[in-house]
Amino acid sequence: MEFLFESLRTALTLILALDFDVVDAVGTSLKVSIWSVILAATVGIPFGVAVAVNEFRGKRILITLINTLMALPTVVVGLVVYGFLSRQGPLGELSLLFSPAAMIIGQTVLALPIVVHYSLGAVRGADARILPTARTLGAGPLRCLIRLVLDVRFGIVAAVIAAFGRVVAEVGVAMMLGGNIRGYTRSMTTAIALETSKGEFAFGLALGIFLMAVALFINILFNVMQER
Amino acid sequence: MSALYQLKDIGRRYGTRPVLDIDSLQLQAGRLYTLTGANGSGKTTLLQILAFLQPPNSGNLIFRGLPVTWSRGVLRQLRREVTLLHQSPYLFATSVYANVTFGLRSRGIRGEKLRRAAMAALETCGLSGFEGRSARELSGGEAQRVAMARALALQPAVLLLDEPLANVDSETSSLLLQVIRSLPKAGTSVIMTTHDPRHQSDLNSITIHLENGCVVSNATSSHSGIL
Ligand SMILES: Nc1ncnc2c1ncn2[C@@H]1O[C@H](COP(=O)(O)OP(=O)(O)O)[C@@H](O)[C@H]1O
Numbered sequence: 001m002e003f004l005f006e007s008l009r010t011a012l013t014l015i016l017a018l019d020f021d022v023v024d025a026v027g028t029s030l031k032v033s034i035w036s037v038i039l040a041a042t043v044g045i046p047f048g049v050a051v052a053v054n055e056f057r058g059k060r061i062l063i064t065l066i067n068t069l070m071a072l073p074t075v076v077v078g079l080v081v082y083g084f085l086s087r088q089g090p091l092g093e094l095s096l097l098f099s100p101a102a103m104i105i106g107q108t109v110l111a112l113p114i115v116v117h118y119s120l121g122a123v124r125g126a127d128a129r130i131l132p133t134a135r136t137l138g139a140g141p142l143r144c145l146i147r148l149v150l151d152v153r154f155g156i157v158a159a160v161i162a163a164f165g166r167v168v169a170e171v172g173v174a175m176m177l178g179g180n181i182r183g184y185t186r187s188m189t190t191a192i193a194l195e196t197s198k199g200e201f202a203f204g205l206a207l208g209i210f211l212m213a214v215a216l217f218i219n220i221l222f223n224v225m226q227e228r
Numbered sequence: 229m230s231a232l233y234q235l236k237d238i239g240r241r242y243g244t245r246p247v248l249d250i251d252s253l254q255l256q257a258g259r260l261y262t263l264t265g266a267n268g269s270g271k272t273t274l275l276q277i278l279a280f281l282q283p284p285n286s287g288n289l290i291f292r293g294l295p296v297t298w299s300r301g302v303l304r305q306l307r308r309e310v311t312l313l314h315q316s317p318y319l320f321a322t323s324v325y326a327n328v329t330f331g332l333r334s335r336g337i338r339g340e341k342l343r344r345a346a347m348a349a350l351e352t353c354g355l356s357g358f359e360g361r362s363a364r365e366l367s368g369g370e371a372q373r374v375a376m377a378r379a380l381a382l383q384p385a386v387l388l389l390d391e392p393l394a395n396v397d398s399e400t401s402s403l404l405l406q407v408i409r410s411l412p413k414a415g416t417s418v419i420m421t422t423h424d425p426r427h428q429s430d431l432n433s434i435t436i437h438l439e440n441g442c443v444v445s446n447a448t449s450s451h452s453g454i455l
Protein backbone atom coordinates (compact mmCIF):
# COMPACT_ATOMS: atom_id res chain seq x y z
CA MET A 1 0.00 0.00 0.00
CA GLU A 2 2.79 2.36 1.00
CA PHE A 3 4.37 1.70 -2.41
CA LEU A 4 1.18 2.65 -4.30
CA PHE A 5 0.70 5.91 -2.41
CA GLU A 6 4.34 6.83 -2.78
CA SER A 7 4.16 6.14 -6.54
CA LEU A 8 0.97 8.14 -6.92
CA ARG A 9 2.66 11.08 -5.19
CA THR A 10 5.64 10.84 -7.52
CA ALA A 11 3.31 10.49 -10.53
CA LEU A 12 1.42 13.66 -9.63
CA THR A 13 4.72 15.47 -9.09
CA LEU A 14 5.85 14.39 -12.57
CA ILE A 15 2.63 15.68 -14.11
CA LEU A 16 2.62 18.96 -12.22
CA ALA A 17 6.30 19.56 -12.94
CA LEU A 18 5.62 18.95 -16.66
CA ASP A 19 8.33 16.29 -16.71
CA PHE A 20 9.92 16.13 -20.16
CA ASP A 21 9.33 12.41 -20.70
CA VAL A 22 5.71 12.66 -19.63
CA VAL A 23 4.96 15.69 -21.80
CA ASP A 24 6.81 14.14 -24.74
CA ALA A 25 4.89 10.85 -24.60
CA VAL A 26 1.58 12.70 -24.30
CA GLY A 27 2.54 14.93 -27.22
CA THR A 28 3.55 12.00 -29.43
CA SER A 29 0.33 10.14 -28.61
CA LEU A 30 -1.86 13.12 -29.41
CA LYS A 31 0.04 14.03 -32.57
CA VAL A 32 -0.06 10.51 -34.00
CA SER A 33 -3.70 9.93 -33.02
CA ILE A 34 -4.92 13.24 -34.40
CA TRP A 35 -3.19 12.71 -37.75
CA SER A 36 -4.53 9.16 -38.01
CA VAL A 37 -8.05 10.32 -37.30
CA ILE A 38 -7.81 13.18 -39.80
CA LEU A 39 -6.67 10.77 -42.52
CA ALA A 40 -9.27 8.16 -41.59
CA ALA A 41 -12.04 10.79 -41.53
CA THR A 42 -11.04 12.21 -44.91
CA VAL A 43 -11.45 8.82 -46.53
CA GLY A 44 -13.92 7.18 -44.17
CA ILE A 45 -16.70 9.78 -43.96
CA PRO A 46 -17.29 10.06 -47.73
CA PHE A 47 -16.98 6.29 -48.05
CA GLY A 48 -19.46 5.62 -45.24
CA VAL A 49 -21.92 8.14 -46.67
CA ALA A 50 -21.57 6.64 -50.16
CA VAL A 51 -22.24 3.12 -48.88
CA ALA A 52 -25.23 4.35 -46.88
CA VAL A 53 -27.02 6.19 -49.68
CA ASN A 54 -26.36 3.81 -52.58
CA GLU A 55 -27.98 0.47 -53.19
CA PHE A 56 -25.68 -2.07 -54.83
CA ARG A 57 -25.02 -5.78 -54.87
CA GLY A 58 -22.93 -7.00 -51.98
CA LYS A 59 -23.83 -4.06 -49.74
CA ARG A 60 -24.80 -6.33 -46.84
CA ILE A 61 -21.55 -8.24 -47.16
CA LEU A 62 -19.55 -5.01 -47.28
CA ILE A 63 -21.23 -3.75 -44.10
CA THR A 64 -20.50 -7.04 -42.34
CA LEU A 65 -16.89 -6.80 -43.48
CA ILE A 66 -16.57 -3.24 -42.12
CA ASN A 67 -17.99 -4.36 -38.78
CA THR A 68 -15.53 -7.24 -38.66
CA LEU A 69 -12.62 -4.93 -39.42
CA MET A 70 -13.67 -2.75 -36.46
CA ALA A 71 -12.76 -5.56 -34.14
CA LEU A 72 -9.33 -6.23 -35.70
CA PRO A 73 -6.74 -6.95 -33.02
CA THR A 74 -4.26 -4.09 -33.01
CA VAL A 75 -1.29 -6.44 -33.13
CA VAL A 76 -2.63 -7.97 -36.34
CA VAL A 77 -2.82 -4.52 -37.94
CA GLY A 78 0.67 -3.86 -36.61
CA LEU A 79 1.87 -7.12 -38.11
CA VAL A 80 0.39 -6.50 -41.55
CA VAL A 81 1.61 -2.90 -41.79
CA TYR A 82 5.01 -4.06 -40.50
CA GLY A 83 5.09 -6.49 -43.41
CA PHE A 84 4.54 -3.67 -45.84
CA LEU A 85 7.01 -1.24 -44.26
CA SER A 86 9.86 -3.56 -43.29
CA ARG A 87 13.08 -3.41 -45.32
CA GLN A 88 12.06 -6.30 -47.63
CA GLY A 89 8.40 -5.22 -47.78
CA PRO A 90 6.73 -3.53 -50.77
CA LEU A 91 7.09 -0.10 -49.11
CA GLY A 92 10.49 -0.81 -47.56
CA GLU A 93 12.15 1.80 -49.79
CA LEU A 94 10.44 4.55 -47.83
CA SER A 95 12.25 3.58 -44.59
CA LEU A 96 9.23 4.44 -42.51
CA LEU A 97 9.41 1.69 -39.94
CA PHE A 98 9.88 2.89 -36.34
CA SER A 99 8.83 6.43 -37.11
CA PRO A 100 5.75 8.47 -36.17
CA ALA A 101 4.69 8.14 -39.84
CA ALA A 102 4.57 4.36 -39.50
CA MET A 103 2.46 4.70 -36.36
CA ILE A 104 0.12 7.05 -38.19
CA ILE A 105 -0.29 4.60 -41.07
CA GLY A 106 -1.11 1.73 -38.69
CA GLN A 107 -3.51 3.78 -36.60
CA THR A 108 -5.24 5.10 -39.72
CA VAL A 109 -5.94 1.49 -40.67
CA LEU A 110 -7.37 0.95 -37.19
CA ALA A 111 -9.46 4.11 -37.25
CA LEU A 112 -10.86 3.73 -40.75
CA PRO A 113 -13.46 0.96 -40.15
CA ILE A 114 -14.66 2.79 -37.04
CA VAL A 115 -15.18 6.06 -38.91
CA VAL A 116 -16.92 4.23 -41.76
CA HIS A 117 -19.15 2.20 -39.43
CA TYR A 118 -20.37 5.16 -37.40
CA SER A 119 -20.84 7.56 -40.33
CA LEU A 120 -22.71 4.87 -42.22
CA GLY A 121 -24.90 4.33 -39.18
CA ALA A 122 -25.49 8.06 -38.77
CA VAL A 123 -26.64 8.43 -42.39
CA ARG A 124 -28.76 5.27 -42.32
CA GLY A 125 -30.47 6.56 -39.20
CA ALA A 126 -31.12 9.95 -40.79
CA ASP A 127 -34.63 11.19 -41.39
CA ALA A 128 -35.93 9.66 -44.64
CA ARG A 129 -37.41 13.01 -45.65
CA ILE A 130 -34.08 14.84 -45.96
CA LEU A 131 -33.19 13.79 -49.52
CA PRO A 132 -36.68 14.18 -51.07
CA THR A 133 -36.97 17.59 -49.39
CA ALA A 134 -33.64 18.75 -50.77
CA ARG A 135 -34.51 17.36 -54.21
CA THR A 136 -37.90 19.01 -54.48
CA LEU A 137 -36.27 22.32 -53.58
CA GLY A 138 -34.13 21.87 -56.68
CA ALA A 139 -30.80 20.79 -55.19
CA GLY A 140 -28.39 18.71 -57.24
CA PRO A 141 -26.95 15.40 -56.01
CA LEU A 142 -23.91 16.89 -54.29
CA ARG A 143 -25.84 19.60 -52.46
CA CYS A 144 -28.37 16.98 -51.35
CA LEU A 145 -25.60 14.84 -49.86
CA ILE A 146 -23.93 17.77 -48.14
CA ARG A 147 -27.26 18.74 -46.57
CA LEU A 148 -27.76 15.15 -45.44
CA VAL A 149 -24.32 15.03 -43.80
CA LEU A 150 -24.86 18.40 -42.15
CA ASP A 151 -28.16 17.24 -40.69
CA VAL A 152 -26.50 14.20 -39.10
CA ARG A 153 -23.35 16.12 -38.16
CA PHE A 154 -23.43 15.04 -34.53
CA GLY A 155 -23.39 11.40 -35.55
CA ILE A 156 -20.45 12.10 -37.86
CA VAL A 157 -18.55 13.90 -35.11
CA ALA A 158 -19.28 10.93 -32.84
CA ALA A 159 -17.70 8.68 -35.49
CA VAL A 160 -14.52 10.72 -35.38
CA ILE A 161 -14.45 10.77 -31.59
CA ALA A 162 -14.93 7.00 -31.37
CA ALA A 163 -12.02 6.49 -33.76
CA PHE A 164 -9.83 8.82 -31.71
CA GLY A 165 -10.72 6.93 -28.55
CA ARG A 166 -9.63 3.68 -30.13
CA VAL A 167 -6.28 4.85 -31.50
CA VAL A 168 -5.16 6.96 -28.56
CA ALA A 169 -5.59 4.02 -26.20
CA GLU A 170 -4.15 1.22 -28.36
CA VAL A 171 -0.69 -0.14 -27.78
CA GLY A 172 -0.10 -2.87 -30.38
CA VAL A 173 0.37 -0.71 -33.47
CA ALA A 174 2.29 2.02 -31.63
CA MET A 175 4.70 -0.52 -30.21
CA MET A 176 5.26 -2.65 -33.32
CA LEU A 177 5.50 0.21 -35.82
CA GLY A 178 6.87 2.98 -33.57
CA GLY A 179 9.29 1.02 -31.43
CA ASN A 180 9.00 3.15 -28.26
CA ILE A 181 11.99 5.35 -29.11
CA ARG A 182 12.41 8.01 -26.42
CA GLY A 183 11.72 11.52 -27.65
CA TYR A 184 10.58 10.23 -31.04
CA THR A 185 8.01 7.45 -31.07
CA ARG A 186 7.41 6.84 -27.37
CA SER A 187 3.67 7.28 -26.78
CA MET A 188 1.61 7.15 -23.60
CA THR A 189 0.65 3.54 -24.12
CA THR A 190 4.05 2.21 -25.21
CA ALA A 191 5.70 4.02 -22.32
CA ILE A 192 3.27 2.51 -19.84
CA ALA A 193 3.68 -0.97 -21.30
CA LEU A 194 7.46 -0.94 -21.65
CA GLU A 195 8.83 1.43 -18.98
CA THR A 196 6.86 0.05 -16.06
CA SER A 197 8.68 -3.26 -16.31
CA LYS A 198 11.97 -1.35 -16.10
CA GLY A 199 11.01 -0.10 -12.64
CA GLU A 200 9.52 3.21 -13.78
CA PHE A 201 6.18 2.56 -12.10
CA ALA A 202 5.47 6.15 -11.08
CA PHE A 203 6.23 7.33 -14.60
CA GLY A 204 3.79 4.76 -16.00
CA LEU A 205 1.21 5.82 -13.46
CA ALA A 206 1.56 9.48 -14.45
CA LEU A 207 0.84 8.58 -18.07
CA GLY A 208 -1.95 6.25 -16.99
CA ILE A 209 -3.65 9.12 -15.21
CA PHE A 210 -3.36 11.25 -18.33
CA LEU A 211 -4.71 8.49 -20.54
CA MET A 212 -7.67 7.94 -18.24
CA ALA A 213 -8.45 11.65 -18.34
CA VAL A 214 -8.33 11.64 -22.15
CA ALA A 215 -10.54 8.54 -22.31
CA LEU A 216 -13.05 10.02 -19.89
CA PHE A 217 -13.21 13.27 -21.83
CA ILE A 218 -13.67 11.39 -25.11
CA ASN A 219 -16.44 9.22 -23.73
CA ILE A 220 -18.35 12.17 -22.38
CA LEU A 221 -17.98 13.97 -25.71
CA PHE A 222 -19.05 10.87 -27.64
CA ASN A 223 -22.19 10.46 -25.55
CA VAL A 224 -23.10 14.12 -25.86
CA MET A 225 -22.75 13.87 -29.66
CA GLN A 226 -24.74 10.66 -29.95
CA GLU A 227 -27.59 12.14 -27.98
CA ARG A 228 -27.91 15.27 -30.10
CA MET B 229 -51.28 26.18 -75.15
CA SER B 230 -50.71 22.64 -74.00
CA ALA B 231 -51.87 21.56 -70.58
CA LEU B 232 -49.63 21.89 -67.55
CA TYR B 233 -49.80 18.16 -66.87
CA GLN B 234 -51.25 15.35 -68.94
CA LEU B 235 -51.44 11.91 -67.38
CA LYS B 236 -52.08 8.87 -69.55
CA ASP B 237 -52.61 5.42 -68.04
CA ILE B 238 -50.44 6.31 -65.06
CA GLY B 239 -50.01 3.29 -62.77
CA ARG B 240 -48.11 2.92 -59.55
CA ARG B 241 -47.74 -0.22 -57.46
CA TYR B 242 -46.16 -1.03 -54.16
CA GLY B 243 -45.04 -4.59 -54.52
CA THR B 244 -47.88 -6.18 -56.41
CA ARG B 245 -50.55 -3.92 -54.95
CA PRO B 246 -51.73 -1.17 -57.32
CA VAL B 247 -52.17 2.14 -55.49
CA LEU B 248 -52.64 4.45 -58.45
CA ASP B 249 -54.38 3.85 -61.77
CA ILE B 250 -55.26 6.99 -63.70
CA ASP B 251 -56.51 6.54 -67.28
CA SER B 252 -56.45 10.16 -68.22
CA LEU B 253 -56.15 13.44 -66.39
CA GLN B 254 -55.34 16.96 -67.53
CA LEU B 255 -54.34 19.80 -65.28
CA GLN B 256 -54.23 23.36 -66.59
CA ALA B 257 -51.78 26.08 -65.65
CA GLY B 258 -52.86 29.00 -63.50
CA ARG B 259 -55.47 27.01 -61.59
CA LEU B 260 -55.97 25.82 -58.09
CA TYR B 261 -56.85 22.15 -57.72
CA THR B 262 -57.84 20.32 -54.58
CA LEU B 263 -57.20 16.61 -54.46
CA THR B 264 -59.54 14.71 -52.17
CA GLY B 265 -60.05 11.09 -51.21
CA ALA B 266 -59.96 8.78 -48.24
CA ASN B 267 -56.74 7.84 -46.47
CA GLY B 268 -54.75 5.52 -48.67
CA SER B 269 -56.55 6.53 -51.87
CA GLY B 270 -53.24 7.55 -53.46
CA LYS B 271 -53.15 11.33 -53.04
CA THR B 272 -49.61 11.50 -51.72
CA THR B 273 -48.44 9.01 -54.32
CA LEU B 274 -49.91 11.15 -57.10
CA LEU B 275 -48.25 14.30 -55.75
CA GLN B 276 -44.87 12.50 -55.59
CA ILE B 277 -45.23 11.66 -59.27
CA LEU B 278 -46.31 15.19 -60.20
CA ALA B 279 -43.29 16.48 -58.25
CA PHE B 280 -41.01 14.21 -60.30
CA LEU B 281 -39.79 12.61 -57.09
CA GLN B 282 -41.04 9.13 -57.89
CA PRO B 283 -41.62 7.64 -61.34
CA PRO B 284 -44.84 5.78 -62.11
CA ASN B 285 -44.52 2.08 -62.90
CA SER B 286 -46.38 2.57 -66.15
CA GLY B 287 -47.95 5.23 -68.34
CA ASN B 288 -46.92 8.63 -69.62
CA LEU B 289 -46.58 11.88 -67.80
CA ILE B 290 -46.45 14.95 -70.01
CA PHE B 291 -45.40 18.27 -68.51
CA ARG B 292 -46.05 21.41 -70.58
CA GLY B 293 -46.35 19.29 -73.69
CA LEU B 294 -43.10 17.38 -73.19
CA PRO B 295 -43.04 13.72 -72.13
CA VAL B 296 -41.11 13.28 -68.87
CA THR B 297 -38.22 10.86 -69.38
CA TRP B 298 -37.19 10.48 -65.71
CA SER B 299 -33.52 10.82 -66.56
CA ARG B 300 -31.33 12.62 -64.04
CA GLY B 301 -30.54 15.82 -65.87
CA VAL B 302 -34.12 16.32 -67.03
CA LEU B 303 -35.48 15.70 -63.54
CA ARG B 304 -33.24 18.32 -62.07
CA GLN B 305 -34.54 20.91 -64.51
CA LEU B 306 -38.15 19.90 -63.90
CA ARG B 307 -37.78 19.99 -60.13
CA ARG B 308 -36.77 23.61 -60.41
CA GLU B 309 -40.23 24.35 -61.80
CA VAL B 310 -42.24 22.21 -59.41
CA THR B 311 -41.95 22.12 -55.63
CA LEU B 312 -43.71 19.78 -53.25
CA LEU B 313 -44.51 20.76 -49.70
CA HIS B 314 -44.60 17.39 -47.95
CA GLN B 315 -47.17 16.32 -45.45
CA SER B 316 -45.43 16.92 -42.06
CA PRO B 317 -42.56 18.72 -43.78
CA TYR B 318 -38.94 18.29 -42.79
CA LEU B 319 -36.98 21.36 -41.80
CA PHE B 320 -33.19 21.17 -42.09
CA ALA B 321 -31.29 21.26 -38.80
CA THR B 322 -30.17 24.84 -39.16
CA SER B 323 -31.64 28.34 -38.97
CA VAL B 324 -34.97 29.38 -40.43
CA TYR B 325 -33.08 31.65 -42.85
CA ALA B 326 -30.84 28.83 -44.11
CA ASN B 327 -33.94 26.71 -44.67
CA VAL B 328 -35.69 29.41 -46.66
CA THR B 329 -32.61 30.16 -48.78
CA PHE B 330 -31.76 26.50 -49.47
CA GLY B 331 -33.59 26.21 -52.79
CA LEU B 332 -32.50 29.66 -53.93
CA ARG B 333 -28.85 28.78 -53.31
CA SER B 334 -29.36 25.59 -55.29
CA ARG B 335 -30.34 27.85 -58.17
CA GLY B 336 -27.17 29.86 -57.81
CA ILE B 337 -28.90 32.91 -56.38
CA ARG B 338 -26.68 34.88 -54.00
CA GLY B 339 -26.29 38.25 -52.35
CA GLU B 340 -28.96 40.88 -52.10
CA LYS B 341 -31.31 39.04 -54.45
CA LEU B 342 -31.18 36.00 -52.19
CA ARG B 343 -31.82 38.01 -49.08
CA ARG B 344 -34.72 39.91 -50.58
CA ALA B 345 -36.45 36.78 -51.89
CA ALA B 346 -36.08 35.05 -48.53
CA MET B 347 -37.29 38.03 -46.52
CA ALA B 348 -40.32 38.52 -48.78
CA ALA B 349 -41.28 34.84 -48.42
CA LEU B 350 -40.89 35.00 -44.64
CA GLU B 351 -43.03 38.11 -44.47
CA THR B 352 -45.76 36.54 -46.60
CA CYS B 353 -45.91 33.68 -44.13
CA GLY B 354 -46.01 35.95 -41.10
CA LEU B 355 -42.47 35.04 -40.08
CA SER B 356 -40.66 38.38 -40.13
CA GLY B 357 -38.05 38.30 -37.39
CA PHE B 358 -37.81 34.51 -37.41
CA GLU B 359 -34.78 34.31 -39.73
CA GLY B 360 -32.23 33.75 -36.93
CA ARG B 361 -34.30 31.16 -35.09
CA SER B 362 -33.37 27.51 -35.08
CA ALA B 363 -35.76 25.57 -37.31
CA ARG B 364 -35.86 22.81 -34.72
CA GLU B 365 -37.31 25.01 -32.01
CA LEU B 366 -40.58 26.05 -33.59
CA SER B 367 -44.19 25.21 -32.91
CA GLY B 368 -46.04 23.01 -35.40
CA GLY B 369 -47.76 25.97 -37.02
CA GLU B 370 -44.52 27.96 -37.28
CA ALA B 371 -42.70 25.00 -38.80
CA GLN B 372 -45.43 24.57 -41.40
CA ARG B 373 -45.15 28.25 -42.29
CA VAL B 374 -41.36 28.02 -42.61
CA ALA B 375 -41.80 25.09 -44.98
CA MET B 376 -44.30 27.15 -46.96
CA ALA B 377 -41.95 30.15 -47.03
CA ARG B 378 -39.10 27.89 -48.19
CA ALA B 379 -41.23 26.77 -51.15
CA LEU B 380 -42.68 30.21 -51.92
CA ALA B 381 -39.22 31.81 -52.00
CA LEU B 382 -38.62 29.82 -55.20
CA GLN B 383 -41.68 31.24 -56.96
CA PRO B 384 -42.22 27.83 -58.57
CA ALA B 385 -44.41 27.37 -61.63
CA VAL B 386 -46.25 24.64 -59.73
CA LEU B 387 -46.65 24.26 -56.00
CA LEU B 388 -47.87 20.88 -54.77
CA LEU B 389 -49.20 20.90 -51.22
CA ASP B 390 -49.78 17.69 -49.28
CA GLU B 391 -52.29 18.33 -46.50
CA PRO B 392 -50.83 21.77 -45.78
CA LEU B 393 -53.62 22.65 -43.37
CA ALA B 394 -53.68 19.46 -41.32
CA ASN B 395 -52.31 19.77 -37.80
CA VAL B 396 -51.94 23.55 -37.75
CA ASP B 397 -53.58 26.09 -35.49
CA SER B 398 -56.53 28.04 -36.88
CA GLU B 399 -54.50 31.24 -37.19
CA THR B 400 -51.86 29.51 -39.34
CA SER B 401 -54.61 27.77 -41.28
CA SER B 402 -56.34 31.01 -42.28
CA LEU B 403 -53.01 32.68 -43.09
CA LEU B 404 -51.99 29.77 -45.31
CA LEU B 405 -55.40 29.65 -46.99
CA GLN B 406 -55.08 33.30 -47.89
CA VAL B 407 -51.56 32.77 -49.25
CA ILE B 408 -52.63 29.72 -51.27
CA ARG B 409 -55.63 31.54 -52.72
CA SER B 410 -53.39 34.30 -54.07
CA LEU B 411 -50.91 32.00 -55.78
CA PRO B 412 -52.52 31.34 -59.19
CA LYS B 413 -52.73 35.08 -59.89
CA ALA B 414 -49.04 35.36 -59.01
CA GLY B 415 -48.21 32.74 -61.64
CA THR B 416 -48.02 29.63 -59.48
CA SER B 417 -50.40 26.76 -60.22
CA VAL B 418 -51.46 24.89 -57.10
CA ILE B 419 -52.48 21.30 -56.49
CA MET B 420 -53.24 20.53 -52.87
CA THR B 421 -54.63 17.58 -51.00
CA THR B 422 -57.13 18.18 -48.27
CA HIS B 423 -59.57 16.40 -46.05
CA ASP B 424 -61.69 19.39 -45.26
CA PRO B 425 -64.53 20.09 -47.77
CA ARG B 426 -64.68 23.70 -46.58
CA HIS B 427 -61.25 24.41 -48.06
CA GLN B 428 -62.47 23.49 -51.52
CA SER B 429 -65.13 26.16 -51.53
CA ASP B 430 -62.94 28.63 -49.63
CA LEU B 431 -60.33 28.32 -52.32
CA ASN B 432 -62.74 28.27 -55.20
CA SER B 433 -60.85 25.27 -56.46
CA ILE B 434 -61.33 22.51 -58.98
CA THR B 435 -61.77 19.24 -57.12
CA ILE B 436 -60.24 15.97 -58.18
CA HIS B 437 -61.52 13.06 -56.18
CA LEU B 438 -59.56 9.83 -55.87
CA GLU B 439 -60.95 6.47 -54.88
CA ASN B 440 -58.61 3.50 -54.61
CA GLY B 441 -56.13 5.20 -56.90
CA CYS B 442 -58.68 6.13 -59.58
CA VAL B 443 -60.01 9.57 -60.47
CA VAL B 444 -63.76 9.37 -59.94
CA SER B 445 -64.70 13.00 -60.37
CA ASN B 446 -63.02 16.05 -61.66
CA ALA B 447 -65.17 19.11 -61.22
CA THR B 448 -65.26 22.68 -60.12
CA SER B 449 -66.53 22.99 -56.57
CA SER B 450 -70.34 23.47 -56.67
CA HIS B 451 -69.88 26.75 -54.86
CA SER B 452 -68.10 28.57 -57.68
CA GLY B 453 -70.06 27.26 -60.63
CA ILE B 454 -67.64 28.16 -63.41
CA LEU B 455 -64.23 26.94 -64.42
N1 LIG C 1 -43.46 3.55 -49.51
C1 LIG C 1 -44.56 2.79 -49.53
N2 LIG C 1 -44.45 1.44 -49.47
C2 LIG C 1 -45.55 0.64 -49.53
N3 LIG C 1 -46.81 1.11 -49.61
C3 LIG C 1 -46.98 2.44 -49.67
C4 LIG C 1 -45.87 3.34 -49.64
N4 LIG C 1 -46.34 4.60 -49.70
C5 LIG C 1 -47.69 4.48 -49.79
N5 LIG C 1 -48.07 3.19 -49.76
C6 LIG C 1 -49.46 2.70 -49.86
O1 LIG C 1 -50.03 3.24 -51.02
C7 LIG C 1 -51.39 3.57 -50.78
C8 LIG C 1 -51.61 5.02 -51.13
O2 LIG C 1 -50.91 5.82 -50.21
P1 LIG C 1 -50.90 7.40 -50.24
O3 LIG C 1 -50.57 7.84 -51.62
O4 LIG C 1 -50.02 7.87 -49.15
O5 LIG C 1 -52.41 7.74 -49.93
P2 LIG C 1 -53.05 9.06 -49.32
O6 LIG C 1 -52.04 10.14 -49.39
O7 LIG C 1 -54.24 9.32 -50.18
O8 LIG C 1 -53.44 8.74 -47.92
C9 LIG C 1 -51.66 3.28 -49.32
O9 LIG C 1 -52.38 2.07 -49.25
C10 LIG C 1 -50.29 3.17 -48.70
O10 LIG C 1 -50.33 2.23 -47.66
Ligand SMILES: [Mg+2]
Pocket residue numbers: 271272273315390
Ligand atom coordinates in the same frame (compact mmCIF):
# COMPACT_ATOMS: atom_id res chain seq x y z
MG1 LIG D 1 -51.18 11.28 -47.90
